[in-house]
Amino acid sequence: MSTVIRGKAKGQGQWALGHREPLNANEQFKKDDDGLNVRARVENIYAHKGFASIDPSDLRGRLRWWGLYTQRRQGIDGGRTAVLEPHELDDEHFMLRIRMDGGQLDAAQLRAVAEVSTRFARDTADVTDRQNVQLHWVRIEDVPEIWRTLEAVGLSTTEACGDTPRVILGSPVSGLVDEPVDVTAIIAELTDRYIGDPAYSNLPRKFKTSISWLPDVPYETNDVAFLGAVHPSLGPGFDLWVGGGLSTNPALAKRLGVWVAPDEVSTVWEGVIGIFRDYGYRRLRNRARLKFLVNDWGVERFRQVLEKEYLGASLPDLAAPPVPDAIIDHIGVHPQRDGRRYIGVAPTVGRVSGTILAKLADIAQRYGTGHVRTTPNQKLLVPNVRDADVPAAVDALADIGLYASPSQWRRTTMACTGIEYCKLAIVDTKDTAAALITELERRVPTLDSPISIHVNGCPNACARTQTADIGLKGQIITVAGKQVPGFQVHLGGGLALHAGFGRKLRGLKVAASELDDYVERLAIRYLAQRVDAEAFAEWVLRADEEDLR
Structure with a gap:
């Protein structure tokens, strides 16, 4: 495939066809120096001389090859996301992604992540929908020590971001169940x-x-x-x-x-x-x-x-x-092939902390074998629990905000990082989604069939908005002549049996301040109109347009 520009055919930069010359700035900095090589500069220069010493091509490019991504400067509202230059959006701190391929962690690894969070990341930690744990507020000066801490237990941040093979998703119950x-x-x-x-x-x-x-990954x-x-x-x-x-x-x-x-x-x-x-x-x-x-x-x-x-x-x-x-989410208590149990728990929209992860390691060691698994749905599993210990383990997990019997709302809601830290985001996601869950649990406690809600701060769909029952894509919208944070709504998306991007309704948007009213209205109409065990996505496809607004 080629594109004609000013009378000349211009290739797509495909190496196999001989197009080796960089055609954009990203391709140029990758040609100039492999992203993997930036580690030496972090260890030998940047960690000693500080943020100001970082070359721009490393700062907004190659550092991603080691899981580092500049986070959003605090106080910049969503309406300015696409207006400001990169250096105006950059904070002097980093988001850090830790690879957890297949989502399997032992106690030493979990404690190392908890230690890095509490020592170097202001006790932040998010379980992502890529089976990673993501930290914030990381300083470049601390990165070499973070690497040493993680690598001592077999973890790494290598190629957690960048134009690379990212973390590999795997079944969080591999080796636990008959397969x-x-x-x-x-x-x-x-x-x-x-x-x-x-x-x-x-x-x-x-x-x-x-x-x-198993079909337990997207x-x-x-x-x-x-x-x-x-x-x-x-x-x-x-x-x-x-x-x-x-x-x-x-x-x-x-x-x-x-x-x-x-x-x-x-x-x-x-x-x-x-x-x-x-x-x-x-x-x-x-x-x-x-x-x-x-x-x-x-x-x-x-x-x-x-x-x-x-x-x-x-x-x-x-x-x-x-x-x-x-797609199986593994929430709840389930049998293993060896007669023990694994417990799947739901942190609220993936938000945890280093302190919580350290306590989770304690619980996993007390009632299991110290192992924990992450899932592609921002959830956590504690395997190898003896049957007699299940009630105590479930209670201990609930005490730190990890629920084995969550409401349908808490179980199926995910959110990306959002404007709190992400330079691409336009609206808040984590706090908005958490508040929405609490309100819906109060307003529609009788929901007995899953309605997945995925909240994204921008169009990039890190929270898989298009494949949710209710996908919310953050944007600035106009309400009564004023610009306010809001969401474009996608309805009826899904994977597996319901694979597709659902039904698009022109102009279907909702202000963040009215989100709880909208979802409550939608859920009540679904419960009233569904036929037998009809799934939400099936109802959306046949519902009157007015019932979806």
Whole structure:
């Protein structure tokens, strides 16, 4: 694909086609120096000379390769987000993402995260929908010590951001339940082999992966996903999906129609990311995700290139497996295959703290084996609890704000970072969502069917707004002639059986101050009009437009 500009064909910056010259500022700084190399400058220069010494290309570029992203300067309202220059939005502190591939932590790792939070991040910690923990208020002077603390227990921040292979999502119950394939070792192989490898540290944009036997990760929103599937003659393996991603141009991943053996996942993953590196579009940042290449090529060509140019072999055909009913969230008390239990708990919109994480480690050691798992829904699991200890463990978790029997509202509401820290955000998300939950629990306590609410501070969909029952995209709206924080509303989105972006109603927006009234009104109408066990997304598709406003 090429674009004609002033009578000349201009390529998309695809390396495989010989277009190696950088076509934008991001591609230029990546060519000038690999993002992985910035660590040495942090340790040898920036940590000693402070924030002012950081080169701009490192500050707003390469530091992301180590999980560091400048956070929003306090006091800047949402209406100025797209007006101010980057240096005017930057605070002299950083957000820090910690990789937790597959979401598995032992007690030492959890305590290390808690220590970093309380010592260096003002006791902040958010569990994200990428199975990460994210910290704030980090100073560049403290980063080397943070790295030492985390790496001493086997954690890292390598490629947690940037145009790199981001954290790999995995089933939070792998190894705990009966499943033909435990993906724990597969994820470990990928991270050990490829994370931090310069061969894949300069991609056109970020690259997101999920690997799970169970449908308990949002596989359709990832660049590449391996979802458990049984081949009629070859046995258990994975169904391969490519080209998912949301943001301002959402796309669900597409099946490639092939079966991947468990011991070939690493090789196939390398082939897919290799295609992205070599054929991905590098001219326009807003068209640089893999989903655009997959859309332009189609799955047949993508499969052909993967097999012929990158694998050197054909993959077995796989007919479409049954579509999962829903994405499993694992909240509550559930049996393990060894007779013990795991407890899934819901922190409010993922917001915790270092203090809470330290207490969680205590609880996990007292009632389990010290292990904790994060989920792609901003939730936490405590595994390996003996049956007799479950009631005490559930009570102890509730005492620190982690609920095993949350309301439907608390269970299904997620929120991104929002204007509190994010330079791209336009509205508050965490506090807005938490207040909304509290109000809805009071107003509509009888909700007995899940209605997911995903609150996002900007159009980038970090909270997966388009795949929620009620997706709220932050923006400044006009009410009675005044500009106020509000949300554009998306209704009826979903994954798995209800995969899609729902129903769009022109001009459907709500002020943040009226959000509780709107959602209450919507929920009551759904409860009154649903037929039998009709899901919210199904009701949305057939409801009168006026009932959705």
